[in-house]
Amino acid sequence: xxxxxxxxxxxxxxxxxxxxxxxxxxxxxxxxxxxxxxxxxxxxxxxxxxxxxxxxxxxxxxxxxxxxxxxxxxxxxxxxxxxxxxxxxxxxxxxxxxxxxxxxxxxxxxxxxxxxxxxx
Numbered sequence: 001x002x003x004x005x006x007x008x009x010x011x012x013x014x015x016x017x018x019x020x021x022x023x024x025x026x027x028x029x030x031x032x033x034x035x036x037x038x039x040x041x042x043x044x045x046x047x048x049x050x051x052x053x054x055x056x057x058x059x060x061x062x063x064x065x066x067x068x069x070x071x072x073x074x075x076x077x078x079x080x081x082x083x084x085x086x087x088x089x090x091x092x093x094x095x096x097x098x099x100x101x102x103x104x105x106x107x108x109x110x111x112x113x114x115x116x117x118x119x120x
Contacts, residue, residue: 005061005097006050012043012090016072019087023075042067065091065098 020039024032046064049057069091076084 001097001100001102002050002053005094008090008094008097009043009047009050009061012068012094015090016068016075016087018083019072019075019079022079022083025078039071061098065095069095 020036024035027035042064046061049060069088072084072087072091076088079087
């Protein structure tokens with residue numbers, strides 16, 4: 001499941017990024033730049049947390065994923081139909097996977113032993 005969450009998270013800039021770009025299109029330059037930088041920083045922080053899972057990373061991903069779902073829901077009316085559907089579907093999947101109770105156990109076991117639970 002962790003690999004599916006990682007793959008979904010990597011796909012977010014392609015799917016939800018289009019919707020975010022369309023939603024930010026009408027903004028003036030400075031706020032659009034700040035919003036873009038914040039979105040990229042949140043995405044990168046969660047990606048780092050997924051690639052090197054630790055207990056604090058679980059909190060990061062479980063905070064950022066629902067916020068991205070909210071952002072894609074807000075951006076959906078400003079984009080085309082298929083782009084909105086792709087953004088919502090990807091962020092819903094990422095949020096559901098991030099909130100599953102099982103993957104934090106892998107993160108905590110890995111941080112204590114230094115190995116993944118799959119190698120046992």
